[in-house]
Amino acid sequence: MIRLAVCLWLAMASFALALDPSEMLDDPVLEAQARELDHAMRCVVCQSESVASSNAQWAVDTRRVIREQVAAGQTNDQIMDFFVERYGEFVLMAPRTSGSNWLLWAAGPLMFLLAAGVGIGYVRGRSRAVQPATSTLNAEEAKRLREILKE
Amino acid sequence: MITELGHFALILAFVVAIVQTTVPLIGAWRRNPAWMAVAEPAATTQFFLIAFSFGALMWAFITSDFSLRLVVLNSHSAKPMLYKISGTWGNHEGSMLLWVLIVALFGATAAWFGNNLPPSLRARVLAVQGAIGLAFLAFILFTSNPFLRLAVPPFDGQDLNPLLQDPGLAFHPPFLYLGYVGLSMAFSFAVAALIEGRVDAAWGRWVRPWTLAAWVFLTIGIALGSWWAYYELGWGGFWFWDPVENASFMPWLLAAALLHSAIVVEKRESLKSWTILLAILAFGFSLIGTFIVRSGLLTSVHAFANDPERGVFILMIMGFFMGGALVLFAFRAGAMEARGVFGMVSRESALVANNLLLAVSCFVVFVGTMWPLVAEMFFDRKLSVGPPFFNMAFTPFMVLLGLIMPVGAMLPWKRASLTKAMRPLRYAFVLAIAIAGLAWAMQSGRSLIGPMGAFLGAWLVMGAAIDLASRTGQKFNAARLFRLPRADWGKSVAHAGLGVTMLGVAGLTSWQSEDIRVAQIGEGYEVGGYTITLDGVEEFEGPNFLSTMALITLSKDGQEIAQMRPEKRIYPVAQMPTTEAAIDYNLARDVYVVIGDAQANGGWAVRTYIKPLTNWIWIGCALMALGGFLSLSDRRFRVAVGARKAQPKPVPAE
Numbered sequence: 070m071i072r073l074a075v076c077l078w079l080a081m082a083s084f085a086l087a088l089d090p091s092e093m094l095d096d097p098v099l100e101a102q103a104r105e106l107d108h109a110m111r112c113v114v115c116q117s118e119s120v121a122s123s124n125a126q127w128a129v130d131t132r133r134v135i136r137e138q139v140a141a142g143q144t145n146d147q148i149m150d151f152f153v154e155r156y157g158e159f160v161l162m163a164p165r166t167s168g169s170n171w172l173l174w175a176a177g178p179l180m181f182l183l184a185a186g187v188g189i190g191y192v193r194g195r196s197r198a199v200q201p202a203t204s205t206l207n208a209e210e211a212k213r214l215r216e217i218l219k220e
Numbered sequence: 221m222i223t224e225l226g227h228f229a230l231i232l233a234f235v236v237a238i239v240q241t242t243v244p245l246i247g248a249w250r251r252n253p254a255w256m257a258v259a260e261p262a263a264t265t266q267f268f269l270i271a272f273s274f275g276a277l278m279w280a281f282i283t284s285d286f287s288l289r290l291v292v293l294n295s296h297s298a299k300p301m302l303y304k305i306s307g308t309w310g311n312h313e314g315s316m317l318l319w320v321l322i323v324a325l326f327g328a329t330a331a332w333f334g335n336n337l338p339p340s341l342r343a344r345v346l347a348v349q350g351a352i353g354l355a356f357l358a359f360i361l362f363t364s365n366p367f368l369r370l371a372v373p374p375f376d377g378q379d380l381n382p383l384l385q386d387p388g389l390a391f392h393p394p395f396l397y398l399g400y401v402g403l404s405m406a407f408s409f410a411v412a413a414l415i416e417g418r419v420d421a422a423w424g425r426w427v428r429p430w431t432l433a434a435w436v437f438l439t440i441g442i443a444l445g446s447w448w449a450y451y452e453l454g455w456g457g458f459w460f461w462d463p464v465e466n467a468s469f470m471p472w473l474l475a476a477a478l479l480h481s482a483i484v485v486e487k488r489e490s491l492k493s494w495t496i497l498l499a500i501l502a503f504g505f506s507l508i509g510t511f512i513v514r515s516g517l518l519t520s521v522h523a524f525a526n527d528p529e530r531g532v533f534i535l536m537i538m539g540f541f542m543g544g545a546l547v548l549f550a551f552r553a554g555a556m557e558a559r560g561v562f563g564m565v566s567r568e569s570a571l572v573a574n575n576l577l578l579a580v581s582c583f584v585v586f587v588g589t590m591w592p593l594v595a596e597m598f599f600d601r602k603l604s605v606g607p608p609f610f611n612m613a614f615t616p617f618m619v620l621l622g623l624i625m626p627v628g629a630m631l632p633w634k635r636a637s638l639t640k641a642m643r644p645l646r647y648a649f650v651l652a653i654a655i656a657g658l659a660w661a662m663q664s665g666r667s668l669i670g671p672m673g674a675f676l677g678a679w680l681v682m683g684a685a686i687d688l689a690s691r692t693g694q695k696f697n698a699a700r701l702f703r704l705p706r707a708d709w710g711k712s713v714a715h716a717g718l719g720v721t722m723l724g725v726a727g728l729t730s731w732q733s734e735d736i737r738v739a740q741i742g743e744g745y746e747v748g749g750y751t752i753t754l755d756g757v758e759e760f761e762g763p764n765f766l767s768t769m770a771l772i773t774l775s776k777d778g779q780e781i782a783q784m785r786p787e788k789r790i791y792p793v794a795q796m797p798t799t800e801a802a803i804d805y806n807l808a809r810d811v812y813v814v815i816g817d818a819q820a821n822g823g824w825a826v827r828t829y830i831k832p833l834t835n836w837i838w839i840g841c842a843l844m845a846l847g848g849f850l851s852l853s854d855r856r857f858r859v860a861v862g863a864r865k866a867q868p869k870p871v872p873a874e
Contacts, residue, residue, distance in 0.1 A: 089816060090738045090825050111604050117462050119606070122455050162606030164591070169599040173591045177584040177613045181576075188576045192569045195490060198561045210338075 088121060092129070094136050103139045106148055107132060110160050119162055223288060226276025227367035230317075233269035233324070234357040236262055240327075240350030244343035248415075256339050259346035260331040266353060267328035270321045277317060277366050278308045287373040290314065290366050296379035296793050298764045306390035307380045312514060312530075313366035315393055319510075320360065322401040323353045326430065330405065337426060344412035345405075352404050355537045363530050382765065382791035382798050388448035395441030396468055400506040402434025403471055406478060407503035410496045411545050414552045419492040424485030427499065429852060431482060435475040436848035442468055443841035454799035456812045456829050458728070458837060461610040466589045467509030470582050474502035477578035480571050487633065488560030488568055493553040494575070500545045505582075507538040512589075563635040570628030574621065581617040588613065622676040622722055625715060626683025630690065644690055648682035663731060673726015677836075680719025684712040707854040714847025721840030727833030738819050739826040744775075748830040750811060751775045757815070757824060765789040767800075770815040770824065774804055786815040810834045 088107065094100040107121035114125035120132060131152070138148045152160045164170050240262035247255025280288045281304050284297045294311045295304055303310075309318045327349040334342050360366070383389075409427040413419045445465070450458045459465065481495040511534045562568040588605045595601040626648065631641045642649075656675035663670050691708050692700040735747040744753035755771040772784040784802035791798070804811040809832045816825030 088736055090736055091819065093736065109608070111606060116604075117460070122453075122457070158601060158603035161604065163608035163612075164595075164603050164605050169595065169601065170603075173587060173595075173605070173609070174613065176587040177580065177617070180583050181580045181617070184576045184580050188572050192562075192564055192572055195558065195561055195568070196563045198558070 088132060089129075092132055092136065094140060096140075099136075099139050102145065103132070103136050106135050106139070106145060109145075109149065109162050110135075110152060111162050113156055113160060222276045222279050223285065223367055223369070226273040226280075227365075229269045229276070230273040230357065230361065230367070233266050233273065233320075234354065234361060236266045236269060237350050237354035237357055240266060241347050241354050244350075245347040248340040248343040248347070251340075253339065256343035259343045259350075262350065263324070263327040263331040263346050266350070267321075267324040270317070270324045270353075270357075274308075274317050274321045277314060278305060281305065281308045281314075284377065286375070286377055287369050288366075289368045289370050292370065292374055292377045294380050295377040296764065297376055298793075299380060299385070300763060302387065302390055303380055303385045306384070309393050309397075310380050310384050313360070313364045315397070316356065316360050316364055317366055318394060319397050319401060320353055320356045322397050323349065323356060323404055326402060326405045327353065327408075330408075330430075341412055341416055341423075344415050345408045348408035348411045349404065352408070352541065355540070359530075359533050359537065363533050376793075379764070379791065379793040382789070382794050382796050383452060385791075386448060386452060388444050388451070392441055392444040392448060395437050395444060397441075399434050399436075399438025399441050399475070400468075400471060400509065402430060402437055403475060403499075403503040403506050405430035406434065406475075406499040407541070407545070410499035411548065413496060414545070414548045417552055417555050419485065419496060419556050421486050421489050424482045424487075424489075424495070425856075427495075428479065428482045428486065431475055431478050431499075431502075432848055432852050435472065435479055436845050436852070438468065438472045438475060439841055439845045439848065442472060443838050443845070447838050450834070451801055451803055452798070454801055454814050455827070456732075456801070456810075456831055456834075458834070459725075461588070461607045463589050464509070464513050466585050467505070467512045470505040470585055470589075471502050471509065473578050473582040473585070474498060474505055477575045477582075478502050480574050480578075484560075484568055484571050488562065490558040490560040490562070490568060491572070491575075492556035492558060493549075496553065496556065497549060498575070498579075500542070500549060504538070504542045504545075505586075507534070507541065510534055511538055560634075562633070565631065565638050566636045567628070567631045567633045570624065570631050573624055574628060577617050577621045577624075581614055581621075584613045584617065585610065618722070619672065619676065622680055622719065625718070626679060626687065629683065629687050629711065629715060644686050645683055648679060648686055651682060652676075652678035667730040669726050670730035673723050673730070676726070677719045677723025680722070681716045684716035684719070687715075688712040705854055705856070707851045707856070710847045710849070710851030710854065712847070713850060714844045717840045717843025717845075717847055719840070720836050720843055724833050724836030724838075724840055728831055728837065731832045733830045735828045737826060738821075738823040740823040744773075747828045749776060750781075750828075750830070752813065752826070752828055754824060754826060757818075762789070764793065765791045765798075768815065770802075770813075770826070772802065772813055772826070774811055774813075782811075784811075784813050786813045788815055805835060807835060808832065 088104075094103060104121065108119050110120045110131065112118050112120050112123035112125055112128045112131075114127045115123055118128075120128045120135070135148060138151065143151075149161065158165065164173060166174050240259060243262070244256050244259035247253070247258065277290075279285075280291050281295055282301070284291065284295060284304070286292050290311060290313050291307075294314075295307045299307070307314075309315045327346055330337075330342070330345055330349065334345070337345070406427055409423070409430070413423055442465075445468070446458045449460070450456055478495065478498040481491050481498055484491040485495050511531065514530055514534060560568065588609050591605050592603060595603050626645055627638075627641060630645065631638075652675045655678045656671040659674040660671040688701070688704070688708060689696050691704050692698075733748050737745070739745065739752070739754040741754050741756055744751045746752075751774070753773045753775070755773055758769050758771065760767050760769065767787045767789045769785055769787045772786065773780055774782045774784055782804040784804060786802035787800040789798050789800060790796070799814055802813045809830055812829040812831055814827040816827060818824055
């Protein structure tokens with residue numbers, strides 16, 4: 070668990086702790102929108118954290134740009150498109166459903182249906198099966214069994 | 221000197237592992253008892269050799285022997301003793317040594333306590349276990365030797381990553397490894413059974429204690445890691461769906477599935493080939509986890525010792541064991557004939573549903589973890605898959621699991637009636653709905669997750685209690701309650717634990733509130749009904765760090781609740797800052813305070829979070845682990861295997 074290590078190390082110089090009060094917008098509604106975006110975007114420097122919790126300088130800048138655009142009245146989608154254009158889809162925490170990504174989103178439900186089909190088939194097979202009559206213990210095991218039962 | 225002995229012991233262990241892998245396997249094949257019997261002393265010897273080797277490495281860390289490269293890179297003379305010791309496994313080489321130590325430990329326990337196993341099965345199990353040890357010993361000796369010396373020892377070391385200098389994290393890796401590696405035992409049993417060509421009720425019983433132990437250790441390891449993340453990382457997240465977290469979570473899910481399917485094998489002699497496959501896959505996912513952490517294939521913050529050469533080596537190990545086991549499975553699975561017959565509604569079918577949901581949710585985690593790789597390789601898209609995906613794709617399966625669990629747990633074997641099984645649960649259901657409604661009415665937002673978590677929590681806890689009570693007979697009998705088998709208690713406690721964890725997760729994710737502001741010294745302000753007052757800020761020097769500490773008073777309605785001391789620290793040797801959040805723990809909520817930077821115009825940045833029900837997440841994990849231990853201590857795992865199953869059957873005439 071060396072989470073944050075990279076980011077903290079990169080942030081040595083400034084030692085800011087994620088979002089700083091000085092970065093915040095005055096309007097609480099706009100700030101809330103900006104925070105939602107912070108969480109929806111990945112820091113491209115440390116890669117495993119959102120912009121909201123990252124300390125890297127890139128994340129600080131991104132938070133500032135997000136707030137500028139929010140203040141300018143841009144919608145969430147417009148702002149996300151702005152970043153995707155510049156940094157690629159990698160900046161999005163939630164992968165989009167477009168293109169080949171439908172496979173990712175559908176994988177779980179499809180597998181569930183498949184597995185449910187196989188599972189129901191198996192259970193139905195078992196419910197119609199006939200119980201085999203004999204036990205499969207061999208002589209040596211039967212002897213062991215008797216010993217065990219004696220204990 | 222001790223270091224060299226440790227190194228030598230490791231090489232000896234390698235040689236012994238070769239013997240342990242080959243001789244008993246040939247012995248079992250040729251039906252030669254003497255050759256088969258080699259397995260036990262070999263397993264014991266291997267364990268003691270590796271234990272000695274590990275002890276030697278730990279000794280080097282304790283005495284700060286800076287002629288050892290590994291100690292220089294990961295330790296420092298000023299470090300507290302606990303972290304000198306935990307430094308032994310806080311790095312790639314040492315953790316691999318711990319890994320094989322545990323492989324050998326599990327092998328040795330099978331040798332020590334496996335007297336009731338048929339000799340050929342036992343020889344084969346130990347041989348497979350020896351092969352796993354052999355592969356990883358080779359990995360250590362050839363690519364990551366912890367015993368390398370430096371020609372010119374420096375005066376002091378480079379210190380352990382300060383984030384790792386924490387009691388919660390000191391024990392996180394050993395528990396995780398006990399879990400990961402514990403699954404190797406289930407794997408060995410599965411492969412041995414495939415070689416043997418036979419899986420029966422007794423096999424199901426043998427494999428269960430080891431799987432259960434592995435699952436309990438994984439539960440503890442994961443919980444420790446998430447608890448550490450919660451209090452150490454400074455914003456109170458407990459799960460990030462990071463590839464490495466997923467790597468530990470997937471074996472956990474599969475181990476839980478295996479645990480349940482092995483019951484069906486034991487009691488009803490069905491689901492045999494599926495159980496074998498699960499045992500193979502569960503350990504496979506452990507290996508994938510090791511591979512992800514150590515190859516740097518996926519971007520993760522956990523990544524340590526990224527080295528392509530090592531990655532390729534682990535990939536080869538994984539390919540060998542998974543490929544070999546799956547090929548064996550393909551050839552032999554047909555021989556595993558199911559015997560039990562059961563109806564569409566029965567305990568068996570409920571356990572099939574349990575396995576289905578756990579396996580599919582594991583699959584979802586797997587796809588989400590691997591998708592960035594797949595998308596880049598095949599679709600030329602560089603993207604990332606984060607928590608929003610997992611929350612959306614994974615949660616529904618857990619909700620379904622929670623919904624059916626109390627019902628499934630109470631269904632009788634073979635043939636059951638749904639209405640009959642649901643009757644005792646109807647009050648629990650109504651009460652759970654009422655609690656969910658109450659949560660819905662009390663919350664301010666329109667989140668569905670909170671009430672759902674409240675429902676599942678209440679439903680699972682009460683369901684588990686009713687299940688336990690119903691075991692005492694038609695009429696509830698309190699005296700008999702404590703005479704029930706420990707396995708019954710274990711089941712109910714673990715099931716209730718899952719409900720408690722679900723409640724905690726839902727409560728935290730849907731009802732937490734956050735406040736970030738500049739606090740002036742002496743001026744109080746209000747967050748979620750609490751008053752936070754920054755009384756002052758102090759600086760002081762710790763044993764190996766410098767700290768800036770805020771003095772904060774937490775109060776409610778003019779009454780002081782707690783003095784809070786959040787810190788930010790700098791570890792000069794490692795050149796790293798950390799945050800030490802101050803948390804006022806409480807069963808209803810945590811108040812979580814973090815101190816930030818001094819502001820240009822006076823005052824300090826202070827972040828406050830109110831986190832409802834958070835502690836229930838880990839209380840639930842503790843309950844699950846406790847349930848596992850209770851089951852593990854059940855009498856029937858200790859008495860001679862096979863005794864119970866035999867009773868209703870006549871001695872066969874052959």
